[in-house]
Amino acid sequence: MTANDDSFINWKNREEIAESMIPLIGKLHRERDVTVLLHSRSLVNKSVVSILKTHRFARQIDGAELSVTETMPFLQALTTLDLGPSQIDIGMLAATYKADDRGLSVTAFTAEAVAGATGANKIDRREPRDVVLYGFGRIGRLVARLLIEKAGSGNGLRLRAIVVRGAGGEDIVKRASLLRRDSIHGQFQGTITVDEETSTILANGNEIKVIYADDPSAVDYTEYGIRNAILIDNTGKWRDREGLSKHLRPGIEKVVLTAPGKGDVPNIVHGVNHDTVKPDEQILSCASxxxxxxxxxxxxxxxxxxxxxxxxxxxxxxxxxxxxxxxxxxxxxxxxxxxxxxxxxxxxxxxxxxxxxxxxxxxxxxxxxxxxxxxxxxxxxxxxxxxxxxxxxxxxxxxxxxxxxxxxxxxxxxxxxxxxxxxxxxxxxxxxxxxxxxxxxxxxxxxxxxxxxxFGYSCQVVRVVQYVSGVEYPTFPATAV
Structure with missing residues (x-):
């Protein structure tokens, strides 16, 4: 057997392991609201090759590729635990386990490292939080893709409606087509159908109402069954508190702007100052x-x-x-x-x-x-x-x-x-x-x-929305502060 044969067999073996990881990752996400990460990169809804490429990224840590043979035991250990909603980084688990000299088994080490997400320590699953997109341009459509992708078990953020100005014939069909295909970011990962009679887009099982309005004051969101929603304004038309307050209509609890806020509107950069948002703050900006x-x-x-x-x-x-x-x-x-x-x-x-x-x-x-x-x-x-x-x-x-x-x-x-x-x-x-x-x-x-x-900015917007809505779950093992 040649070295080339060895390399090919090794690759096929890793493909097989990565393939067996997919249902475990998916079940944890759907049934327990657990997002499996690998060095901060989500493995949810990823392909076999994508999982292997993400493992290869670990070369930046110690110069060696992290193998699925190393992380699979930690993933299997997670499936045996009474986990609550959380984000769990199996790459960090593998790295910290290597540095641990106590001789613990993978199962015992994993249980200890994620103890804050198990048993009596686990947090309750959140009720779904309604989200409305006001405007459906470049950022709006990418945020929509992310919200649909992250719907998971249905207990997180739930995109309920899009508000746009009417633009004539086949408006909703054309907007759905722009969501389905993007010249820069590629095809939508899933299926999209349109019901013109009810003005609804169905994307991966998510029913999204398309509301036509020329002004925020024209909409009563409770008429569409929307309650306590977070509205994301990606038009940039209003940037101060007075203008953005127009969105605080029946059914809307908070407004998030995807542009720099003016005056006393807080500019929030997730990871830096998101934890300064006051619980009663109704209007905030994600800056630029x-x-x-x-x-x-x-x-x-x-x-x-x-x-x-x-x-x-x-x-x-x-x-x-x-x-x-x-x-x-x-x-x-x-x-x-x-x-x-x-x-x-x-x-x-x-x-x-x-x-x-x-x-x-x-x-x-x-x-x-x-x-x-x-x-x-x-x-x-x-x-x-x-x-x-x-x-x-x-x-x-x-x-x-x-x-x-x-x-x-x-x-x-x-x-x-x-x-x-x-x-x-x-x-x-x-x-x-x-x-x-x-x-x-x-x-x-x-x-x-x-x-x-x-896209990177849209991810930051969604992180802020997750935080203020209470569905940004803790990450284990804990990182250094």
Whole structure:
């Protein structure tokens, strides 16, 4: 038998194990509201190859690929426990088990590591929480995909309605088609049917009412059986408290804006300041995609090295706000053709940092250049640190932050020497540190942060909504604080 034969047999064996993991992961998710993770990456609804590729990511931890043969025993141990709603990271279980020298069995170690989610300690399953999308553009449709994907057992967030302005014949058919197919993010994972008579989209069993209204004041959501819902405004038309308060109609309890909030509207970046949201707060903002990209790594750098001042330059993909060809636009430069030009424009991300990180006294400035790509941007974060550091030290620190810290869902880390923007389409992180591009000299550090300004940001929005609705379940084993 040749080495090639050995490699092929090994691959087929791992495929078989990964295939046997799928029903275990699915049953835990559907029946117990348990989301199985592998180093912060969800394994729910993943294919055999996707599970194997996610295991390969573990090379970043100790230089060796994590095998399904190592994680499968922990997954099997989870199925024997009286688990409550939670997120359980089998990659972290495997890593911490290796470092444990007490000689415990996998079953005993697992039971101890996730004790906070079992027996008398487990939390109650939440009642489904209604969600309404106001607007159905780029972010709205991606948030819809995520909500449908995460419906799971039906005890989490439940997308009940979409509010749009009527646009004439076959409106609902065309909107459903845009949800089904996306030129950047690909096909919807599931089935979609449309009932024009009842104005309903049925997506993977989720009945979504399409409500036509020209103004928030025209809708009484209780007429559609919607109660205590969270409304996600992704139109950006209203950004202050007075305007967003128009959404607080019968059936709506909270309003979440997918744009920077103005005035006293809190700007929330999940992972950084989401735990500051007051229980009685009815209106909040998820800030911008760029704010979400820079604030987590900025916080990480400030916590470890201190930051005296900084500047962020975003090289941003073009958006629907720009013109396809030269035409009138109320903003300077944005009237020039987006697919043909680099366009200098403003960004509010730097000023929004103060809302998300009020304890950071450093002055942060910012500017932006829109470029002719349809998705994925990069933020170049230039920082003056409070102490000197080496490039290797900063790299090791950010790598560890991305793997084991409370910010690991926000910050990813890549060492690929030939990575380009399209590689990050579909990334669920707020930003990805490009290790090869990082520059450090004395007290100056320049971080290059990729981010999918559509999908990664939509993931952050859904995380905020999960948190304020009480369906963001604790993660085990606990990460370092």
């Amino acid at each position: 995609c760029t704010t979400n990209a820079i604030v987590p790594p900025l916080k990480a750098m400030a916590d470890e090295y201190g930051v005296l001042r900084g500047h962020v330059e975003t090289v941003h993909s073009f958006t629907n706000d720009q013109n396809l060809l030269d035409n009138y636009h109320k903003s300077e430069r944005r009237g020039r053709s987006a697919p043909l030009n680099m366009v200098i424009t403003e960004t509010g991300a730097a000023s929004a940092v103060a809302k998300a990180l009020p304890d950071l006294k450093a002055r942060i400035t910012g500017s932006s250049i829109r470029v002719p790509v349809p998705d994925v941007s990069i933020a170049i974060l230039n920082l003056q640190l409070a102490r000197e550091a080496s490039r290797e030290e900063v790299l090791d620190y950010l790598r560890e932050v991305s793997l084991t810290s409370p910010l690991r869902r926000q910050i990813d880390f890549i060492t690929a020497p030939d990575a380009v923007s399209s590689d990050f389409i579909g990334s669920r992180h707020a930003s990805i540190v490009d290790a090869g591009a990082l520059k450090v000299e004395g007290d100056n550090a320049i971080l290059y942060l990729w981010y999918d300004n559509e």
